[in-house]
Amino acid sequence: QVTLKESGPVLVKPTETLTLTCTVSGFSLSNARMGVSWIRQPPGKALEWLAHIFSNDEKSYSTSLKSRLTISKDTSKSQVVLTMTNMDPVDTATYYCARISLTAGGMDVWGQGTTVTVSS
Amino acid sequence: DIVMTQTPLSSPVTLGQPASISCRSSQSLVHSDGNTYLSWLQQRPGQPPRLLIYKISNRFSGVPDRFSGSGAGTDFTLKISRVEAEDVGVYYCTQATQFPLTFGQGTRLEIK
Numbered sequence: 311q312v313t314l315k316e317s318g319p320v321l322v323k324p325t326e327t328l329t330l331t332c333t334v335s336g337f338s339l340s341n342a343r344m345g346v347s348w349i350r351q352p353p354g355k356a357l358e359w360l361a362h363i364f365s366n367d368e369k370s371y372s373t374s375l376k377s378r379l380t381i382s383k384d385t386s387k388s389q390v391v392l393t394m395t396n397m398d399p400v401d402t403a404t405y406y407c408a409r410i411s412l413t414a415g416g417m418d419v420w421g422q423g424t425t426v427t428v429s430s
Numbered sequence: 431d432i433v434m435t436q437t438p439l440s441s442p443v444t445l446g447q448p449a450s451i452s453c454r455s456s457q458s459l460v461h462s463d464g465n466t467y468l469s470w471l472q473q474r475p476g477q478p479p480r481l482l483i484y485k486i487s488n489r490f491s492g493v494p495d496r497f498s499g500s501g502a503g504t505d506f507t508l509k510i511s512r513v514e515a516e517d518v519g520v521y522y523c524t525q526a527t528q529f530p531l532t533f534g535q536g537t538r539l540e541i542k
Contacts, residue, residue: 347531357471357479358523359531370529373431406478413482416469416526423478 312336332407436534453523
């Protein structure tokens with residue numbers, strides 16, 4: 311069974327750096343047919359894609375947020391980490407990680423999400 | 431970036447009646463490998479999104495056959511043949527043909 315689980319702080323202060331971890335099971339991050347994306351959703355708003363990491367460690371970032379984002383993975387720990395610098399209240403959202411498989415060509419398995427609030 | 435535009439943004443539907451959602455992309459979603467990486471997601475209230483349809487018209491595992499997808503190039507449609515109460519939620523189209531990945535604004539399906 312394929313699962314993804316997000317973890318990280320519930321509350322961060324403005325200007326701080328957010329670090330989120332996605333722990334996966336049921337597949338390997340070294341599988342050439344798999345990759346992991348991070349997506350966020352502010353309260354009551356639409357989904358916003360943030361970043362993706364491929365099995366070969368190639369990365370892709372949101373055009374508007376790329377200066378603030380870093381995605382990385384630790385294959386041995388089955389973890390994908392996203393950092394976002396200089397957090398602002400507008401970054402308050404539920405953050406999801408999702409697997410993208412070449413078979414589906416889309417986000418076929420999602421985590422439950424982790425809610426992050428940015429407030430002083 | 432590819433812009434995904436959904437219509438309508440809200441769709442009140444009577445139980446048992448059909449529903450249709452359109453999605454238009456700002457450029458062709460045909461990949462150089464010949465595939466079109468257009469998916470539809472469903473997000474029920476309080477839940478994470480889940481994959482319904484991938485590569486335009488393929489139902490994902492466990493998705494009821496009342497859901498169907500169609501389209502080509504830049505114009506795509508999600509249809510529900512007979513809406514059930516459990517279909518309430520927000521539906522998103524999304525493209526994975528080109529990075530950065532993008533989503534539509536979402537269409538809220540509600541029961542009249």
